[in-house]
Amino acid sequence: MRIIPHLKLFLILILLSILIFFLDNARFLQLPKTALSYITTPIQFGLYSSGQTISRQFYFIFAARFAAKENKALQEQLAQIISENAKLRRDLSETQSLLEQQKTLDPRVYNLVAARPIGLDRYLKIDKGFKDGVKESQAVVFKDNFLGKVIKVTEKTSSVELLTDPDSKLSAFSINKNGKAKGILAGQFGSEILMDKILHEESIEKGDLVYSEGTEGFLPRGLILGSVVEVLEKETQIFKQAKIKPVFDIRDLELVFLMQE
Amino acid sequence: MKTLIVVLILLSFIQVTLVPLNLVLLVLILRAYLYPEKINLYLGFFLGLLISFLESQALGVYSLAYVVFIQSIQMFRKAQFAMHYFVMIPSIVLILSLNLIFPQAVSGSTINLWPDILKETLLIIPVFFIIKVWEERFVVKPEVKIRF
Numbered sequence A: 001m002r003i004i005p006h007l008k009l010f011l012i013l014i015l016l017s018i019l020i021f022f023l024d025n026a027r028f029l030q031l032p033k034t035a036l037s038y039i040t041t042p043i044q045f046g047l048y049s050s051g052q053t054i055s056r057q058f059y060f061i062f063a064a065r066f067a068a069k070e071n072k073a074l075q076e077q078l079a080q081i082i083s084e085n086a087k088l089r090r091d092l093s094e095t096q097s098l099l100e101q102q103k104t105l106d107p108r109v110y111n112l113v114a115a116r117p118i119g120l121d122r123y124l125k126i127d128k129g130f131k132d133g134v135k136e137s138q139a140v141v142f143k144d145n146f147l148g149k150v151i152k153v154t155e156k157t158s159s160v161e162l163l164t165d166p167d168s169k170l171s172a173f174s175i176n177k178n179g180k181a182k183g184i185l186a187g188q189f190g191s192e193i194l195m196d197k198i199l200h201e202e203s204i205e206k207g208d209l210v211y212s213e214g215t216e217g218f219l220p221r222g223l224i225l226g227s228v229v230e231v232l233e234k235e236t237q238i239f240k241q242a243k244i245k246p247v248f249d250i251r252d253l254e255l256v257f258l259m260q261e
Numbered sequence B: 001m002k003t004l005i006v007v008l009i010l011l012s013f014i015q016v017t018l019v020p021l022n023l024v025l026l027v028l029i030l031r032a033y034l035y036p037e038k039i040n041l042y043l044g045f046f047l048g049l050l051i052s053f054l055e056s057q058a059l060g061v062y063s064l065a066y067v068v069f070i071q072s073i074q075m076f077r078k079a080q081f082a083m084h085y086f087v088m089i090p091s092i093v094l095i096l097s098l099n100l101i102f103p104q105a106v107s108g109s110t111i112n113l114w115p116d117i118l119k120e121t122l123l124i125i126p127v128f129f130i131i132k133v134w135e136e137r138f139v140v141k142p143e144v145k146i147r148f
Helices: A007-025 A029-103 B001-015 B023-034 B041-052 B061-076 B085-107 B116-139
Strands: A114-117 A117-120 A123-127 A141-142 A147-153 A157-162 A169-176 A180-186 A193-199 A209-212 A224-232 A239-245 A255-257
Touching: A007 B041, A007 B061, A029 A114, A029 A141, A029 A180, A029 B001, A029 B041, A123 A255, A169 A224, A180 A239, A193 A224, B001 B023, B001 B041, B023 B041, B023 B061, B023 B085, B023 B116, B041 B061, B061 B085
Parallel strands: A147 A224
Antiparallel strands: A114 A255, A117 A123, A123 A157, A141 A147, A141 A255, A147 A157, A169 A180, A169 A209, A180 A193, A193 A239, A209 A224, A224 A239
8 A cells, every 4th residue: 555645646736736836927827817717707707796696685684783783872872962961951950040049149248059959858958068068047048039947957968947847937028019018927737838917907919929027137138938829817817817839849949049148 | 526526616716706715625625535536636736726816826826735735635544543523623624724824824914714714614524424425325436336
């Protein structure tokens, strides 16, 4: 048995390959190559274009998969952009509130600190505490409306007693074209405020604005406390009363202001 | 044999235009493994020339490589353990790798076997069985003699 089978043929083919290689490098085979290309080029072109046609039929499968991935990525991006947009809108709204507040209460007269409401049950919780210079009994306002008084302060948050709180009692007055009425504003359980101790001869009507007297010391005179929604008058009673409703709903406010001085 | 030649020519065109894998070499070395005949050397030589021409490479390069690979396989085939799958497959993968490395090394480009070598490796077993079934069922062997 031969160790190297077909040795003679193998060597002949090797030598032929080397010979053809050198002939090709010396450009002696250009003519037969050109002639053969007239046959092979159309076959190559036909196969290639058939392959392209077939792959185009299946392209939509890959395109659909890619589109699904792209859709998912875009949805994530959109969610992120919506979130950023919401944050920017909130920042813009707060900035506008700050500017409007400065128009109503002169910052040269009042030292106001902006705070965000972060919770509401019996008391309104805000995101400023004694680290921000908040103290008990400081007034909380929005534009020229009095909202409440700080009653509890922690390091980073504070609780605000609202006008509707039953512990809240303020001296107030209202003015209309017929005159002035004075009374005591007291919170009721729920969301009502009652202005009590109004003399019968003093004029008060539905729609009148109620203002702070400022006698308590922690808030200035002339801040709006609410508007009259109903006047309760009984001849058998010594005083008449008026139901008061705040001008702003606390839940609609994104920013409130603390009067520090 | 005529069918095999037609299929190999078709595979040459497919290899150059559509599927960039060494289909022709794979078929030739698997056939050399199964049936070590001198016809394999002729096939390797001429198809090597064809592929060199279709790929616009220097003529003679691929034919030289194919003839050497086929002869190596036919010599290796003589060993007793050569037909074991755990010997056959790595040896064929080695031949295919050398066929990928050699032109990249000559042209000076970075040698990169992945992922072509994996695709060609996965084709070894199916092509092996196709050739075996084809040769056993459809090709008339001159050695078969009918006894009366």
